[in-house]
Amino acid sequence: MFNCPHCEKPGISPLRKAILSPGLIATCKSCCGTSGLRYSSWLTAMLPGSFLMIAAAFMESDPVVWSLNGIGLILMIIIPFIFAPLHKEDWWNLYALYSYDFFLPAKPVRPIRP
Numbered sequence: 001m002f003n004c005p006h007c008e009k010p011g012i013s014p015l016r017k018a019i020l021s022p023g024l025i026a027t028c029k030s031c032c033g034t035s036g037l038r039y040s041s042w043l044t045a046m047l048p049g050s051f052l053m054i055a056a057a058f059m060e061s062d063p064v065v066w067s068l069n070g071i072g073l074i075l076m077i078i079i080p081f082i083f084a085p086l087h088k089e090d091w092w093n094l095y096a097l098y099s100y101d102f103f104l105p106a107k108p109v110r111p112i113r114p
């Protein structure tokens with residue numbers, strides 16, 4: 001289990017962390033707080049695996065291509081799983097991160113929650 005950034009208790013399951021990517025959130029089993037990955041740390045963690053897969057495209061022999069692709073895929077799962085840190089996240093943060101400012105000249109006011 002991974003520690004939740006809200007309550008610091010182990011509340012995020014390994015499977016959830018493994019399939020987490022920017023724009024998705026994980027919900028803590030202890031406090032129901034939501035957390036996610038930052039795009040920059042996720043992208044950095046994907047670089048070594050991506051590099052191997054791109055290198056595989058320039059190789060001639062099949063075993064080398066399959067090995068590089070296989071290792072690249074494994075690295076693209078394992079490195080973010082271990083090294084990309086969880087951050088506090090809520091739906092409003094996701095909206096603010098991934099909304100298209102170009103189409104929204106003024107950001108809506110954050111609604112007041114009870």
Ligand SMILES: [Zn+2]
Pocket residue numbers: 004005006007008009011028029030031032033
């Ligand atoms: Zn929590």
